[in-house]
Amino acid sequence: MTRDGVRLPLQNIAAVLLAYAWMTWQGYPEIAWGAFSALFVVRASVEGTVSEAAARLMGAFIGVALGVSLVLISRSTSMSPLGGILIGVGIGAYLSARWNTLSYSLVTVTILTVAPDNDILSGAYNKSMAIVIGSLSGVAASAAVLPLSAHLSMRSNLAKSIEIYGDLLVDWAAAMNEGRLRPDVSDRPAMEHARWRANDMAYQSHAFPMSFWKRHTAHPLINDLEGLWRTVPLMKRVGGLTLSENICRRLGPALDQLAAAANEQIAGLARAVRDREAEPPACHTSEPFNRLNRIVESAMRENAFDAAELEAVELIRWVWHEVALELDRLCNCIKAADKDA
Numbered sequence: 001m002t003r004d005g006v007r008l009p010l011q012n013i014a015a016v017l018l019a020y021a022w023m024t025w026q027g028y029p030e031i032a033w034g035a036f037s038a039l040f041v042v043r044a045s046v047e048g049t050v051s052e053a054a055a056r057l058m059g060a061f062i063g064v065a066l067g068v069s070l071v072l073i074s075r076s077t078s079m080s081p082l083g084g085i086l087i088g089v090g091i092g093a094y095l096s097a098r099w100n101t102l103s104y105s106l107v108t109v110t111i112l113t114v115a116p117d118n119d120i121l122s123g124a125y126n127k128s129m130a131i132v133i134g135s136l137s138g139v140a141a142s143a144a145v146l147p148l149s150a151h152l153s154m155r156s157n158l159a160k161s162i163e164i165y166g167d168l169l170v171d172w173a174a175a176m177n178e179g180r181l182r183p184d185v186s187d188r189p190a191m192e193h194a195r196w197r198a199n200d201m202a203y204q205s206h207a208f209p210m211s212f213w214k215r216h217t218a219h220p221l222i223n224d225l226e227g228l229w230r231t232v233p234l235m236k237r238v239g240g241l242t243l244s245e246n247i248c249r250r251l252g253p254a255l256d257q258l259a260a261a262a263n264e265q266i267a268g269l270a271r272a273v274r275d276r277e278a279e280p281p282a283c284h285t286s287e288p289f290n291r292l293n294r295i296v297e298s299a300m301r302e303n304a305f306d307a308a309e310l311e312a313v314e315l316i317r318w319v320w321h322e323v324a325l326e327l328d329r330l331c332n333c334i335k336a337a338d339k340d341a
Helices: 004-026 031-041 046-076 081-098 104-114 120-144 150-178 189-204 220-229 232-239 245-274 286-301 307-340
Strands: none
Touching: 004 031, 004 120, 031 046, 031 120, 046 081, 046 104, 046 120, 046 150, 046 189, 081 104, 104 120, 150 189, 150 220, 150 232, 150 245, 189 220, 220 307, 232 307, 245 286, 245 307, 286 307
16 A cells, blocks of 8 residues: 555545645635646645655746736837747746746746736736645645655665675676576666666755755765665676686585675665664675685686686686675774764
């Protein structure tokens, strides 16, 4: 019952009904404007809905002020209605292109200048009230009907994505140790979906993500995890290698231990990401990697690999070095963030 496919329709229904009931009870005209405003502000999270409602209201007020001004100027001067339309739509289009959160200004200024009411002030007031009531109805429905916190959802999806990544590492190492085909990253679409969902929720968790002087920046947790995600294509590349029985036999057990240690650390990282109160894990993935490195160095001194095997071994060693490095770095980042908090 908390999935978007159920939650969003129910929230949309509640928002529209609330706007309709509120406006009918108070005898406000422009009910359609209220209903559509309620419909279009509802997002997947409470924070996202608040953000969209705030953006819609700000854009609407700018568009109303601009549209009313142009209509009054057109009626009191020799400026033609067409000139008012061109100016209003041009400014609204610029604002929408420059600041996406002000896109509704283009809608309101266009409606007011193209089809102005006889009493422009009364018509603009009624439309403004409808937008306010509809937007507030959307926020109320989002908070009352199966509410979802963007911040908590972001953390949950980040934790899920790195847990899937940990399972991939273990499966990859086990496949090598057993001499079977290594799994492909594309076999785990849930990991990429969880990453996408976490990024979407991180954006929505910023209440009203609009700034006139700087770009919207990603959540610190998203930034911290970027290094780990950069190892995914590396794992995909090394997973496609054709490995000899000699490589699997010599490196398999050490890779099993390394993957198990990495997965243990990832489980701790997932707990710390999901729950701020959880104790961050110990940063120790570099230790089993050093053991793998010693095995590789010893085998090289014995000339145990031919040229093709040596190239594959160096690639495996480099990729797992990057994985261990990123896991320990992420672990230290979460510990530092925990201390700062």
